[in-house]
Amino acid sequence: MAQVIVVTSGKGGVGKTTSSAAIATGLAQRGKKTVVIDFDVGLRNLDLIMGVERRVVFDIVNVVQGEAKLSQALIKDKRVPGLSILPASQTRDKDALTKEGVQAIIEELSQEFDYIVCDSPAGIEKGALMSLYFADQAIVVTNPEVSSVRDSDRILGVLQSKSKRAEEKKEPVKQHLLLTRYDAARVERGEMLKLEDVLEILAIPLLGVIPESESVLKASNAGNPVIMDTESQAGQAYSDAVSRFLGEERPHRFLDVEKKKGLLGRLFGGRAA
Amino acid sequence: MSATARPASPPEVFRLRASNYSLLTLRLLSGDVQAVLPALGDQFRRAPGFLRFAPIAIGLDDLGGEQVDFHALIHGLRALEILPIGVVGGSQPLRAAAAGAGLPTLRPSGQRETEVEAPSPVGAPPVNVAPPVMAEPPRPAMPRTMMVTQAVRAGQRIYAQGSDLIIIGSVNAGSEVIADGNIHIYGALRGRAVAGASEDGEARIFAQNFDPELVAISGFYAVREGLSSTPIGRGVQVRLDGEQLRFDPLG
Numbered sequence: 263m264a265q266v267i268v269v270t271s272g273k274g275g276v277g278k279t280t281s282s283a284a285i286a287t288g289l290a291q292r293g294k295k296t297v298v299i300d301f302d303v304g305l306r307n308l309d310l311i312m313g314v315e316r317r318v319v320f321d322i323v324n325v326v327q328g329e330a331k332l333s334q335a336l337i338k339d340k341r342v343p344g345l346s347i348l349p350a351s352q353t354r355d356k357d358a359l360t361k362e363g364v365q366a367i368i369e370e371l372s373q374e375f376d377y378i379v380c381d382s383p384a385g386i387e388k389g390a391l392m393s394l395y396f397a398d399q400a401i402v403v404t405n406p407e408v409s410s411v412r413d414s415d416r417i418l419g420v421l422q423s424k425s426k427r428a429e430e431k432k433e434p435v436k437q438h439l440l441l442t443r444y445d446a447a448r449v450e451r452g453e454m455l456k457l458e459d460v461l462e463i464l465a466i467p468l469l470g471v472i473p474e475s476e477s478v479l480k481a482s483n484a485g486n487p488v489i490m491d492t493e494s495q496a497g498q499a500y501s502d503a504v505s506r507f508l509g510e511e512r513p514h515r516f517l518d519v520e521k522k523k524g525l526l527g528r529l530f531g532g533r534a535a
Numbered sequence: 536m537s538a539t540a541r542p543a544s545p546p547e548v549f550r551l552r553a554s555n556y557s558l559l560t561l562r563l564l565s566g567d568v569q570a571v572l573p574a575l576g577d578q579f580r581r582a583p584g585f586l587r588f589a590p591i592a593i594g595l596d597d598l599g600g601e602q603v604d605f606h607a608l609i610h611g612l613r614a615l616e617i618l619p620i621g622v623v624g625g626s627q628p629l630r631a632a633a634a635g636a637g638l639p640t641l642r643p644s645g646q647r648e649t650e651v652e653a654p655s656p657v658g659a660p661p662v663n664v665a666p667p668v669m670a671e672p673p674r675p676a677m678p679r680t681m682m683v684t685q686a687v688r689a690g691q692r693i694y695a696q697g698s699d700l701i702i703i704g705s706v707n708a709g710s711e712v713i714a715d716g717n718i719h720i721y722g723a724l725r726g727r728a729v730a731g732a733s734e735d736g737e738a739r740i741f742a743q744n745f746d747p748e749l750v751a752i753s754g755f756y757a758v759r760e761g762l763s764s765t766p767i768g769r770g771v772q773v774r775l776d777g778e779q780l781r782f783d784p785l786g
């Protein structure tokens with residue numbers, strides 16, 4: 263049976279799609295057969311970030327409505343073997359998805375894949391609920407700011423009560439925190455929340471901290487998941503996160519402002535957690 | 536094994552058990568529904584969320600010969616998110632009217648269940664009635680404490696009806712915890728806490744790390760803006776002193 267992972271946040275624009283693309287790619291790079299599904303019906307972003315927007319013929323709504331077979335809608339990634347993308351529709355709205363339809367898709371994908379990564383739309387409305395309903399694990403994407411943390415907290419409550427696992431009183435959805443767009447300098451200046459403050463409020467295990475990095479925008483403009491940019495800190499941080507997800511130990515990096523080697527830097531530098 | 540085929544007894548699908556529940560009772564002091572509902576509405580606006588969806592009994596003992604429009608009452612209570620499930624006490628005609636509106640008569644499970652239905656002839660000497668035999672000895676009211684072992688998250692609401700509430704984790708901003716008794720929070724209180732929700736002015740709120748959006752006891756509340764002089768971020772106990780909330784450091 264495949265593991266269903268939802269990448270969710272409540273708040274919009276925090277890096278769900280960036281993270282879904284990176285993590286799905288990272289899992290496939292490590293030999294796991296992985297499919298990433300775009301649940302953001304109406305907006306359709308994942309295919310751009312994955313660089314497959316020119317290969318989209320059918321989408322998830324076509325499959326749910328019986329207009330296409332799943333195999334026709336799945337796009338195989340050309341860079342990483344074992345990675346597929348199920349795109350969203352730009353011309354329909356979220357009501358086009360039904361629970362039964364999504365369940366059928368997930369069951370069919372489960373036959374073939376090890377991981378099904380669901381890129382959730384923002385909000386806590388139908389589309390977001392649909393994307394998290396079948397989850398076994400949740401990666402909660404949060405930025406170090408108050409409103410993002412609050413929305414993540416809200417989504418954690420929703421996972422506790424509205425997921426299939428919750429409804430069926432099964433073992434709860436396994437939760438991971440992914441803190442993204444972490445800008446160490448702004449945290450140091452007190453303009454953003456510290457990692458420990460976020461952890462204190464959300465009280466779930468930390469999967470990783472992804473630094474704010476220009477390479478993310480560059481990568482998505484080029485249609486390459488940023489995890490493939492092994493030079494960039496964001497790429498490396500995603501790589502670490504995937505390793506942790508698979509149970510390996512990795513120290514957390516990029517938490518502090520890069521310092522000059524001088525005495526002042528050492529005196530005033532923060533300490534790595 | 537016996538050769539005679541006997542139909543297997545069908546699997547048990549239900550059991551009937553007598554149980555005792557503690558219920559809030561809304562004692563009507565007036566039969567005028569149009570006067571009662573706005574007053575209730577006001578009360579609930581003072582402590583938003585309090586009693587929400589709580590089942591309650593309607594006490595009729597304080598009404599004389601008044602009529603009550605039970606249909607209007609039920610409708611109005613539901614609009615306030617209060618769920619009436621029956622009536623207690625009151626005269627026979629009132630109870631009949633309630634039953635007609637779908638509110639059965641509830642029997643209190645205490646000694647006071649002695650009221651005799653049949654009208655006794657006026658002036659007849661009091662008959663010495665032996666106390667009715669009770670199926671179970673009355674149990675002392677010992678409400679269990681409700682215990683929450685997880686964080687209470689934004690958007691969640693927890694109501695400990697008729698009991699204290701203990702929360703091991705934190706009560707996060709955007710969440711609400713309500714108890715008819717005391718509230719103990721071993722993490723941080725960053726959301727709302729409403730203690731003594733059924734008008735218990737003795738109830739208190741304790742929090743290890745006091746940083747709330749709102750606290751209320753028995754309908755008296757304070758929002759964060761009014762808490763500038765309280766020890767925010769420390770261990771605090773909140774209690775009601777007259778009509779004033781008091782905030783004292785813990786320990």
Ligand SMILES: Nc1ncnc2c1ncn2[C@@H]1O[C@H](COP(=O)(O)OP(=O)(O)OP(=O)(O)O)[C@@H](O)[C@H]1O
Pocket residue numbers: 271273274275276277278279280281302307382383384442443444472473474475476478479482496
């Ligand atoms: N670590 C990062 N550093 C810099 N920019 C980032 C980082 N992560 C995401 N971004 C940028 O933030 C924006 C939003 O990212 P993304 O589309 O992944 O968010 P989302 O949560 O999927 O948004 P939506 O809620 O609209 O679906 C994009 O412009 C992206 O390039």
Ligand SMILES: [Mg+2]
Pocket residue numbers: 278279280302307381382383
């Ligand atoms: Mg997105």
